[in-house]
Amino acid sequence: MHLLVCIKQVPDSGQIRVHPVTNTIMRQGVPTIINPYDLFALEAALELRDQFGGEVTVLTMGPPSAEDSLRKALTFGADRAVLLTDRFFAGADPLATTYALATAIRRISSEFGAPDIVFTGKQTIDGDTAQVGPGIAKRLGLFQLTYVGKISALDLHARTIDVERRSEGGVQLLRTRLPCLVTMLEATNQIRRGAMADALRAARATILKWSAQQAGVDDISQCGLRGSPTVVKRVFAPAARNEKATMIEPDEQPAEALINAIFRCRPALEIELAALARGY
Amino acid sequence: MNTASEIGASPSSRAAAKKQLSDRFKTYKHVWVFIEQERGQVHSVSWELMGVGRKLADKLKVDLAAVVIGQEGEASQAAATESFCYGADLVYMVADDLLKDYRNESYIKALTKLVNSYKPEILLLGATTLGRDLAGSVATTLRTGLTADCTELDVDADGSLAATRPTFGGSLLCTIYTLNYRPQMATVRPRVMPVPERCARPIGRIITLPLGLVEDDIVTKVLSFLPDRDSARSNLAYADVVVAGGLGLGSSENFRLVRRLADVLGAEFGCSRPLVQKGWVTSDRQIGQTGKTIRPKLYIAAGISGAIQHRVGVDGADLIVAINTERNAPIFEFSHLGIVEDAIRLLPILTEAFRARLSPHSRDRIAG
Numbered sequence: 321m322h323l324l325v326c327i328k329q330v331p332d333s334g335q336i337r338v339h340p341v342t343n344t345i346m347r348q349g350v351p352t353i354i355n356p357y358d359l360f361a362l363e364a365a366l367e368l369r370d371q372f373g374g375e376v377t378v379l380t381m382g383p384p385s386a387e388d389s390l391r392k393a394l395t396f397g398a399d400r401a402v403l404l405t406d407r408f409f410a411g412a413d414p415l416a417t418t419y420a421l422a423t424a425i426r427r428i429s430s431e432f433g434a435p436d437i438v439f440t441g442k443q444t445i446d447g448d449t450a451q452v453g454p455g456i457a458k459r460l461g462l463f464q465l466t467y468v469g470k471i472s473a474l475d476l477h478a479r480t481i482d483v484e485r486r487s488e489g490g491v492q493l494l495r496t497r498l499p500c501l502v503t504m505l506e507a508t509n510q511i512r513r514g515a516m517a518d519a520l521r522a523a524r525a526t527i528l529k530w531s532a533q534q535a536g537v538d539d540i541s542q543c544g545l546r547g548s549p550t551v552v553k554r555v556f557a558p559a560a561r562n563e564k565a566t567m568i569e570p571d572e573q574p575a576e577a578l579i580n581a582i583f584r585c586r587p588a589l590e591i592e593l594a595a596l597a598r599g600y
Numbered sequence: 601m602n603t604a605s606e607i608g609a610s611p612s613s614r615a616a617a618k619k620q621l622s623d624r625f626k627t628y629k630h631v632w633v634f635i636e637q638e639r640g641q642v643h644s645v646s647w648e649l650m651g652v653g654r655k656l657a658d659k660l661k662v663d664l665a666a667v668v669i670g671q672e673g674e675a676s677q678a679a680a681t682e683s684f685c686y687g688a689d690l691v692y693m694v695a696d697d698l699l700k701d702y703r704n705e706s707y708i709k710a711l712t713k714l715v716n717s718y719k720p721e722i723l724l725l726g727a728t729t730l731g732r733d734l735a736g737s738v739a740t741t742l743r744t745g746l747t748a749d750c751t752e753l754d755v756d757a758d759g760s761l762a763a764t765r766p767t768f769g770g771s772l773l774c775t776i777y778t779l780n781y782r783p784q785m786a787t788v789r790p791r792v793m794p795v796p797e798r799c800a801r802p803i804g805r806i807i808t809l810p811l812g813l814v815e816d817d818i819v820t821k822v823l824s825f826l827p828d829r830d831s832a833r834s835n836l837a838y839a840d841v842v843v844a845g846g847l848g849l850g851s852s853e854n855f856r857l858v859r860r861l862a863d864v865l866g867a868e869f870g871c872s873r874p875l876v877q878k879g880w881v882t883s884d885r886q887i888g889q890t891g892k893t894i895r896p897k898l899y900i901a902a903g904i905s906g907a908i909q910h911r912v913g914v915d916g917a918d919l920i921v922a923i924n925t926e927r928n929a930p931i932f933e934f935s936h937l938g939i940v941e942d943a944i945r946l947l948p949i950l951t952e953a954f955r956a957r958l959s960p961h962s963r964d965r966i967a968g
């Protein structure tokens with residue numbers, strides 16, 4: 321079985337600072353990590369490989385430095401890593417990203433066999449769009465299963481897969497056919513620690529690096545900024561609220577002081593709260 | 601949404617992008633809102649979108665249409681009727697028993713067919729598990745732009761949709777345009793926009809299209825559906841009063857103080873993200889960028905620092921009250937009332953004081 325996992329190297333956004341004067345991102349020294357949700361996807365793929373045999377390929381599009389994330393994925397136990405890197409990809413929005421990734425997946429298919437399942441995380445922590453998975457599925461004509469918490473069954477003979485998919489009011493149990501694309505929900509599985517042997521192998525492994533042309537891109541105008549229908553016009557810091565909080569100075573009766581202040585601000589709340597409290 | 605690379609892209613490359621709408625897109629008109637149904641129930645995010653959709657349509661002087669996709673019968677009819685009450689000028693509908701449960705294949709078919717037949721200029725969907733699954737596929741099918749999780753939608757002077765959304769984990773906002781492709785698509789999370797006022801209106805024009813699929817055309821099957829247990833299902837996003845705790849509480853034991861105050865107020869309880877990561881509280885209680893967006897009348901935050909990722913989830917609250925030991929905590933920058941106090945000490949006495957104040961006995965006294 322061939323399992324393919326798309327990962328993204330993202331800035332650890334918890335550590336991002338905005339320049340107070342210029343309002344630009346200060347990225348120097350901000351560490352990069354594998355998008356956390358992609359790790360759940362990687363783990364899901366590794367578990368299936370361990371159970372059914374086969375190979376796991378990891379794929380990323382990014383700057384040359386994204387190689388670090390691929391090597392990390394190899395230390396977790398992935399078998400092969402592909403880095404799609406080219407200045408033509410710079411500035412890609414989700415639609416352009418899915419074009420590039422789908423193209424690379426076609427090349428991977430012709431070289432190493434078509435993947436039975438393509439995995440992604442449910443979203444990235446820098447873009448947050450949750451669009452890239454569905455976009456790849458659409459472009460490659462794969463059946464799509466998003467927000468998957470659990471793969472409950474896989475029948476390689478019948479080529480069917482059953483999953484638990486999170487939906488608004490509950491969990492859908494879905495069955496579809498392979499090949500399919502799965503986006504994985506958070507915290508559904510425990511990410512493994514890489515084995516020593518994998519770490520050694522990863523350090524020596526060759527990472528396949530493809531330019532747009534090598535990946536088989538036939539229409540460069542669909543890549544990067546040019547291929548992106550969305551355009552970022554303005555980036556700005558959220559407006560600070562004009563007034564700061566009115567501070568209640570703690571005295572002997574801080575609770576009463578706070579409650580009085582709340583009801584002074586919003587007199588109607590007292591009646592509503594009394595009604596809510598009575599309901600309780 | 602464009603990410604790291606765009607922000608780094610030179611301003612010239614961004615400014616160079618001009619509106620040059622090709623002729624085939626010039627016939628695209630009107631604002632559409634996808635009305636999301638889950639097992640016969642309309643998700644409230646749809647009405648929230650109707651509010652902002654109405655604003656956009658009025659500015660553009662075009663119609664606002666609701667898109668109802670679902671099972672044939674009462675529920676879809678009711679969804680259409682309600683859409684008129686929330687401001688729809690007309691309704692586009694695909695109703696078929698194959699659309700009873702959400703499945704990507706059948707829903708893409710229905711929505712793309714409607715878009716290609718009636719050509720909307722703007723298409724809005726809720727950023728729910730259903731809406732995001734559908735929006736991503738439809739945008740790719742139509743090869744158009746989609747801006748996810750918008751917090752503000754507007755049209756600018758030349759009639760383009762200006763979609764503003766947080767980026768970089770909420771530390772910045774960016775405004776995104778889809779200049780040269782149609783429709784311009786956007787998703788908005790539940791509770792980011794207010795629900796507009798409902799007014800009873802006579803039913804209007806409903807335009808229907810057949811789905812044109814049989815069950816065998818749809819490979820994906822729904823084997824079963826397990827509804828969330830009521831106890832597990834929190835009404836956090838729609839609660840009028842929310843009490844939340846953060847790392848300042850120090851331990852999962854102390855989190856009980858938050859739950860007790862919430863109980864006394866008839867409120868829902870929530871938390872900041874680290875508490876979910878530590879396993880003190882389940883993830884459906886997380887408030888913020890990667891959790892729920894709330895719009896309560898009263899929000900009490902105890903031991904929460906007020907990081908930007910938390911703030912974006914609570915900005916819609918009418919009254920924000922913060923309890924924090926640190927006078928310089930960022931939460932005091934956006935809360936309305938603040939008190940510098942140890943939450944572990946204050947919460948129990950606050951709970952008792954509220955209980956006393958809100959008891960029927962005390963109200964009788966006030967009334968007398």
Ligand SMILES: Cc1cc2nc3c(=O)[nH]c(=O)nc-3n(C[C@H](O)[C@H](O)[C@H](O)COP(=O)(O)OP(=O)(O)OC[C@H]3O[C@@H](n4cnc5c(N)ncnc54)[C@H](O)[C@@H]3O)c2cc1C
Pocket residue numbers: 332333334335445769845846847848849871872873874886887888889890891892902903904905906907908909910913923924925926929941942943944
């Ligand atoms: C991609 C990304 C997404 C994120 N999404 C979210 C999200 O959705 N929601 C979210 O909340 N966070 C989110 N975060 C995390 C966020 O950046 C903060 O780390 C988090 O909100 C901090 O939680 P906290 O305020 O509870 O803890 P801390 O930052 O540790 O703050 C604790 C506060 O408690 C105060 N305190 C300490 N002791 C007491 C006491 N006894 N009584 C009263 N106050 C006390 C301290 O002064 C401090 O202000 C996200 C981060 C990233 C990178």
